[in-house]
Amino acid sequence: GINAEYGVRADIELVFDTEREREREKRERKQKDIMTKKRRNNGRSKHGRGHVKAVSCDGCHRLSPKDKVIKRYQVRNIVETSALRDINEALGLDSYTLPKTYIKQQYCVSCAIHRKTVRVRSRENRRIRTFARPVRKPL
Numbered sequence: 851g852i853n854a855e856y857g858v859r860a861d862i863e864l865v866f867d868t869e870r871e872r873e874r875e876k877r878e879r880k881q882k883d884i885m886t887k888k889r890r891n892n893g894r895s896k897h898g899r900g901h902v903k904a905v906s907c908d909g910c911h912r913l914s915p916k917d918k919v920i921k922r923y924q925v926r927n928i929v930e931t932s933a934l935r936d937i938n939e940a941l942g943l944d945s946y947t948l949p950k951t952y953i954k955q956q957y958c959v960s961c962a963i964h965r966k967t968v969r970v971r972s973r974e975n976r977r978i979r980t981f982a983r984p985v986r987k988p989l
Contacts, residue, residue, distance in 0.1 A: 889976065893959070894918045909961030920962040924953045 895917045896902055904913040928951055929937055937948070962968045971978075 905956055907958040907961050908955050909957050909965065912958045912961075914958040916956075919956040919958060920968055922955045922957075922967060924951075924955055926951050926953070 891897075894902075894915065896915070899917075902915045902917045905916045905919055906912070907914060907919065927934065927948060929948055934948070957965065957967060959968075963970065
């Protein structure tokens, strides 16, 4: 509606009021010197512990806090798939299964990004906390 005193529409006044409030909030925020937080957990899973031991990155041997490193547990066959059939024919045993190697890999953030273990995500997607498993190709 139109404001009779000023001859201005009331909804335009509301817009100016919200802009003024926004500017006032910005000023108050600057006065408090609050730094913006990129992540809810500050990129760590320390939660209440004062100090966490450093571990060596498997990619570059950088020392990073244990709660900050990106950990992946890799299970692989000792023998690669191309040689697997040859070994099974040479053994002659159908029920024998070859052992596997179990490797726990720990990477610093920069190595994990470089190896595409983790990817850089947008601000909205950073809030998604579920782990998306990579789709495996059928053998």
